Amino acid sequence: MPWGIALALPLALVILLRAAPTIDERWEVDPVHFWIVLAAGVVNGALAIAISEAGRRRRDARLLLIGLAFLVSAGFLGLHALATPNVVVDGGSAGFVLATPIGLVLAGAFAAASAVEYGLDASLRIVAAARWLLAGVLAIMALWAIVSVAGLPPLHQPVTPAQVDAPLSAVAALGVVLYGYSSWSYFRVWWRRRTGLAFAVAFAFALLAEALIVAVVSLPTSWRLSWWEWHALMAISFFAIAAAANSEWYEERFSGLYLDETLAGKREVSVLFADLSGFTPFSEARGPEQVHAMLVTYFGELAPMIDREFNGEVQDFVGDQIFAIFNKRGDQPDHAQRAARAALELQRRVATIRADHPEWPRFRAAVNTGPVLAGVVGDRGHRIHGVFGDTVNLGARLEGQAPPGGVVIGSETLAGLASGANVTALPEMHVKGKVQPVQAYVLNGLGPL
Numbered sequence: 411m412p413w414g415i416a417l418a419l420p421l422a423l424v425i426l427l428r429a430a431p432t433i434d435e436r437w438e439v440d441p442v443h444f445w446i447v448l449a450a451g452v453v454n455g456a457l458a459i460a461i462s463e464a465g466r467r468r469r470d471a472r473l474l475l476i477g478l479a480f481l482v483s484a485g486f487l488g489l490h491a492l493a494t495p496n497v498v499v500d501g502g503s504a505g506f507v508l509a510t511p512i513g514l515v516l517a518g519a520f521a522a523a524s525a526v527e528y529g530l531d532a533s534l535r536i537v538a539a540a541r542w543l544l545a546g547v548l549a550i551m552a553l554w555a556i557v558s559v560a561g562l563p564p565l566h567q568p569v570t571p572a573q574v575d576a577p578l579s580a581v582a583a584l585g586v587v588l589y590g591y592s593s594w595s596y597f598r599v600w601w602r603r604r605t606g607l608a609f610a611v612a613f614a615f616a617l618l619a620e621a622l623i624v625a626v627v628s629l630p631t632s633w634r635l636s637w638w639e640w641h642a643l644m645a646i647s648f649f650a651i652a653a654a655a656n657s658e659w660y661e662e663r664f665s666g667l668y669l670d671e672t673l674a675g676k677r678e679v680s681v682l683f684a685d686l687s688g689f690t691p692f693s694e695a696r697g698p699e700q701v702h703a704m705l706v707t708y709f710g711e712l713a714p715m716i717d718r719e720f721n722g723e724v725q726d727f728v729g730d731q732i733f734a735i736f737n738k739r740g741d742q743p744d745h746a747q748r749a750a751r752a753a754l755e756l757q758r759r760v761a762t763i764r765a766d767h768p769e770w771p772r773f774r775a776a777v778n779t780g781p782v783l784a785g786v787v788g789d790r791g792h793r794i795h796g797v798f799g800d801t802v803n804l805g806a807r808l809e810g811q812a813p814p815g816g817v818v819i820g821s822e823t824l825a826g827l828a829s830g831a832n833v834t835a836l837p838e839m840h841v842k843g844k845v846q847p848v849q850a851y852v853l854n855g856l857g858p859l
Contacts, residue, residue, distance in 0.1 A: 450641075462477030471534075474536065479524065489509035511585070557701075619645070622641050624636070682777050683809040
């Protein structure tokens with residue numbers, strides 16, 4: 411296979427160069443070294459930020475751990491850039507020289523951890539510890555940087571290959587195992603999903619394993635071609651992942667790496683639907699500018715409220731309708747309470763806005779609770795992470811039963827509310843596709859938390 415040949419070439423090249431010293435020429439160009447390493451570090455840092463943010467948004471432990479792996483390698487790679495003589499500082503200390511292999515091994519540990527297929531509970535626990543993990547990573551990098559820059563022991567003296575060959579080889583061997591496991595795991599992800607991003611990650615981790623091998627083997631040949639090779643391998647691996655990520659559809663760009671649970675997992679959620687009663691006649695009687703101004707005012711107030719005050723996810727705006735989801739990520743056991751309070755607050759905010767615009771239509775709102783499948787649908791060109799199932803369909807039907815300015819909830823939502831909920835039962839509804847009639851209620855208010 412072409413990718414197999416591509417992986418074999420770096421090892422064959424370093425063996426050839428070491429076996430034939432006459433062609434392993436010395437090429438010491440300090441600025442080139444500095445800018446290659448710095449560019450790879452910047453790309454890696456940007457990947458770390460983008461992937462970590464996606465992991466935080468989706469509560470996906472795999473993305474979070476990949477982001478931490480890239481952050482570690484980017485930080486230590488930046489320290490190695492400082493080892494370039496006569497560019498920033500005198501980089502002759504062991505801390506600068508050893509920064510890259512040490513950083514690669516630490517990054518390999520996060521990469522291997524990311525390759526595990528976590529269940530929902532384990533993933534949420536890891537994401538909940540994200541701040542502590544990030545603080546630990548930053549502390550390690552900061553400590554290494556301080557010791558290296560200040561020339562503090564034990565990293566204050568320049569090192570020779572003979573001094574570090576044995577311990578560094580043992581550490582690198584561990585890193586190779588970690589990257590090997592990671593690469594194989596992501597290759598299996600690619601085999602199941604056939605996404606280019608998963609393949610790029612598998613291939614890049616294999617290159618990083620080879621970069622570790624080459625870095626140790628070429629320690630005695632600093633500034634020669636064999637030494638430059640591991641710099642090129644690292645740069646290629648990071649740029650390959652960046653290119654693969656950039657080619658993905660910007661919505662759910664990293665979905666090819668999601669855990670199976672994130673990609674398609676069952677959840678118990680509450681959905682909130684709200685649309686404007688009388689929107690069509692209002693639109694017909696007024697120009698598009700007035701309709702647009704009304705929607706911008708409403709949605710500009712309501713969407714942030716749902717997100718910031720109740721931690722719901724506003725999934726979509728469809729015309730004059732708002733569709734929001736609570737507990738989509740599985741981390742809100744009180745989702746029915748959140749959704750119901752958000753619906754009541756929505757109506758309160760709308761009433762406040764209408765005090766200055768009494769001619770504007772009012773919202774009808776509904777909340778329904780039940781099981782859904784939460785996951786990614788679509789392919790390149792359009793890809794979303796949504797929820798699907800009868801719970802969603804019934805929530806949309808309940809919205810049509812709500813009075814203007816009112817909130818209707820389903821029986822499962824009522825079961826999830828505190829005993830102080832003030833409701834009025836509606837006549838049983840016969841919904842298409844359901845054998846049994848559906849019981850719904852008008853929500854008049856909720857007791858204190």
